[in-house]
Amino acid sequence: MHIAIRLLIACLLVPLAFTSRPAFADTPLVIGTANPVGVYHVAGRAICRIVDFPCTTQPSAGSSANLEAIRQGELLVALAQSDLQYHAVKGSESFAGIGPDDKLRAVFSLHSEPFTLVVRRDAGIRDFEDLVHHAVNIGNPGSGQRSTMLQLMKTRGWSKDDFTLVNELPANQQSIELCHGNIDAMVYAVGHPNASVAQAIRLCDAAMVDLRGNAIDRLIEQNPYFTHAWIAGGLYGVDQPAVRTFGVKATLVASEDADPELIYRLVAGVFDYFPRFKASHPALGLLTPQGMVQEGLTAPLHEGALRYYREQGWIEDTRLAKATEETTMEESATDETLAK
Template sequence: MKRSAGLVAIGLTGLLLWALPSAQADTPLTIATASPAGVYHLAGRAICRVVDLPCTAESSDGSSANLRSLRRGEVELALAQSDIHFYAVNGSEGFREAGPDPRLRSLFSLHSEPFTLVARRDAGIRHLDDLSGRSVNIGNPGSGQRGTMLRLMDARGWSRSSFRMVNDLPADQQAMELCHGNIDAMVYTVGHPNESVAQAIRLCNAVLVDVEGDAIDLLVEAYPFFSRTWIAGGLYGPNQPAVRTFGVRATLVASADTDPEQVYRLVAGVFESLQRFKAYHPAFGTLTPASMIEEGLSAPLHEGALRYYREQGWIDDTATSVELTRGAGSP
């Protein structure tokens, strides 16, 4: 009897040890995104749909809030603008008090996000400098659009007092505030087309405004995460012209503590279903593996992501940074 009981105990122990890795692999992943009105939330949901993992896209206050939640261990993955990603890695701007985040890791980047200035047509805002003395929504605390706007304000020499009124509304509320005449303009760092921008143009006869000038030249020259870009004409109606501006990229990041096997499976799932993923939104249409593993990434690659990229031959086995091998093609 004793021997039989011992064999049962050994068998149960072995069964438990065998089950532990499987249970760990099935732990749900949470991706912190942003407002449901933006492309981040859709991107998070699209990632969860194309991967063979339990995965949830969670709405949030945006990039800065996401990176703080990730650092506190409240989420496993986060979407963040490349500029906010850079600040968190280096402990600069809004992350000075917290200091650099040595545990932040990159997975890949996604779409380009033009800085978008939307104004009521009757407000007479034709250029960036026309914002001075107007009522402007700069975005809620914790959002990427607010972080980019604050950087632009600094480059331009503006403070909150440079405007008649500064609103701190989230992205899903700003279009209606514009329509109701409570603000003259709103800014949004987002992939296009975007429903919030479309709503403002459709319901309020709003216009997109070029964002150019010496302040923009300074930003693009000084910071590697900014680049000149444009919003294509015709996205919001046949009479909408192309708009010149600058922008960042959306990036997917994790903590070094996020399970490497789950990160590997998620990254593999996205790249092996890239065509399906790209179909979820027009902003994803130009994505390529080369751009996704090279552009906008300030933190080191997560070991799970690095393993997949090396297997594909996109990064040299001896590389210690994000270094693409020549000829990286589509999966």
């Protein structure tokens, strides 16, 4: 009799267990990354290995492509440069034609991405100004480095016509083209050390060049998401000097439509096992929770991430109130402009 009662109770509880199961428990979360040779893909895979739900990564053309995929509902979570996150939220630069993405949400920022100029030593390129009249790879359409390079060219007053050749190759092809002598220089916004940069330096005696001067200073002054940056010496051999440049932050972003519980558990997985996450790549080794919550984020925080940060005492409601107030003021200003 007792066995029959226990069986009856178990049968009654089974449907309840299935109805309480999160909707995302059986469908893998897909995180948009970038080219497999970059740190984005490593970071995305590290996140998927650490969370407690099905998760996979999807290589892509880069930050712009990821942000467009989130806007179109093709991805819920992806990585993107902080400058492109800013432009997607504001509807500026390459996003001017489609306008602001009001549903884009920030989750956290990651490593710094110094804008890196790698040149053939025999090309005679000693600094940024020497790039004129050389063959340059500016990055494939949809990539963050291409967007940054075009912005830097605009600040300097250059167009593609100022170069003998402009290639738009993806990151996993540019170092080979450099070694074959088909291009003199390549640019890459990436965390270091990086396999593509290492390949160019090791196989064809390439070198990284400082990026500084008036054009760089103006770019940083005019854009809040850029900062002065440097690449530590010795990352690509004992004789490699430190390099001065500028850069952005890698950020994890999500659609407002992403399940708050899913984002909460993603964030909890990363920070509950933080040393393990940071050990997945040297570029992630200097991360701190405070920096990841505060730096490089323009979009409002996703509800699930905000819940975790509040529980940890890492963020105050005043920040959210300020962001909401600024958004309301911008909307009011737009309404007044339209009314005139």
